[in-house]
Amino acid sequence: MLIRLGYEIAFRLPQPTSMLVTLNIHDSRRTDIVIGQELRALPGVPMRQYHDSFGNTCTRLHAPAGLFTLYADAVVQDYGQPDPVAPDAREVPVDQLPDDTLLFLLGSRYCETDQLVSMAWDLFGATPPGWARVQAICDYVHNAIQFGYQHARATKGAVEALQEGRGVCRDFAHSAIALCRCMNIPARYCTGYLGDIGIPPVDAPMDFSAWFEAYLDGRWYTFDARHNTPRIGRVLIARGRDAADAAISNSFGFNTLEKFEVWTDETDDPTLSPRVPVPPMPLGYALT
CATH class of the missing domain: 3.10.620.30 (C8orf32 fold)
Incomplete structure (x- = not known):
């Protein structure tokens, strides 16, 4: 099964702002990416990745003042089965x-x-x-x-x-x-x-x-x-341990969220053909 997924998240920044984002697909699923690029920025800025103590791919960047957008669009392969169920699984002392x-x-x-x-x-x-x-x-x-x-x-x-x-x-x-x-x-x-x-x-x-x-x-x-x-x-x-360790974005300065759109859809198209727009998340509830 193929899944097309991605996001477009836009911030309005009154001043240049350092950011730490965790938006890339986890390394355990990277080999499932069929096509597409992960985290991109507009305007483009230098980005440096590292792995935190939980194995997550984190990205450091310094965003310019003004409208700053993070986006990605990809197709991934999935085995297409529900989450495993193991009723006999035991607790470990x-x-x-x-x-x-x-x-x-x-x-x-x-x-x-x-x-x-x-x-x-x-x-x-x-x-x-x-x-x-x-x-x-x-x-x-x-x-x-x-x-x-x-x-x-x-x-x-x-x-x-x-x-x-x-x-x-x-x-x-x-x-x-x-x-x-x-x-x-x-x-x-x-x-x-x-x-x-x-x-x-x-x-x-x-x-x-x-x-x-x-x-x-x-x-x-x-x-x-x-x-x-x-x-x-x-x-x-x-x-x-909780959402504090897995926050998708941390900005070290004031910002206003201007757009928050996520897509995750089953597809039979292994290409990144033009995507049908979907309604964005209400901004008051995004990034929660």
Whole structure:
């Protein structure tokens, strides 16, 4: 299966501004790129890439004052199957976890485990450990939070999302991650592309998506508390402890977001033929 994906994000900058962006497809999917170029800038500026401690491709640049646009357009190959489901996957005791998973047991900026641990054990302590427990957490979060772009807030963590019962995809992910960590299950945040593939079309602007991975039975499995069903066509951009580690852009100076458009569509065309425009994301809700 082929997926055409990309974005156009425009900023109005009152002065030259340094930026750090994480918008390239994750290295684990780079060999799936059929055609297209990743991060480009208009006007063009020097860019330098590096890999952060989570393996994400980050780009440093210094943008000029005025209108500054980041964009990409590509076609990628995908295996076209829903997220794997492994109902028999077992929890790994903490003393047997690999060293590099232990970080994902700890609280982080948006996943406040210290405030949720008692609730988590009350809710899920009697749930069979392993896959069933993670799925029970997803079920709980899915039902506890109402999705809506108008509920986005950059400072909102898992505690406030669960208290308010409203949020966007990252709030679902943060809440489920925090509850998994409370139950001693390593969980990490993911962001990337997820189009309306294999489901009825959704009448809403496209955005980047957020989900999470839980470590069970010696490997990482994908879970999605917002959609709460296996989905087709996820294309990873970045992972981390939470959204602070996987922010698609950080600007070190004042700016105004002027355009935010994302596309992720199944295609049978392996070329970058002219694309049918799609409605942009309402600017008040973008980059959340």
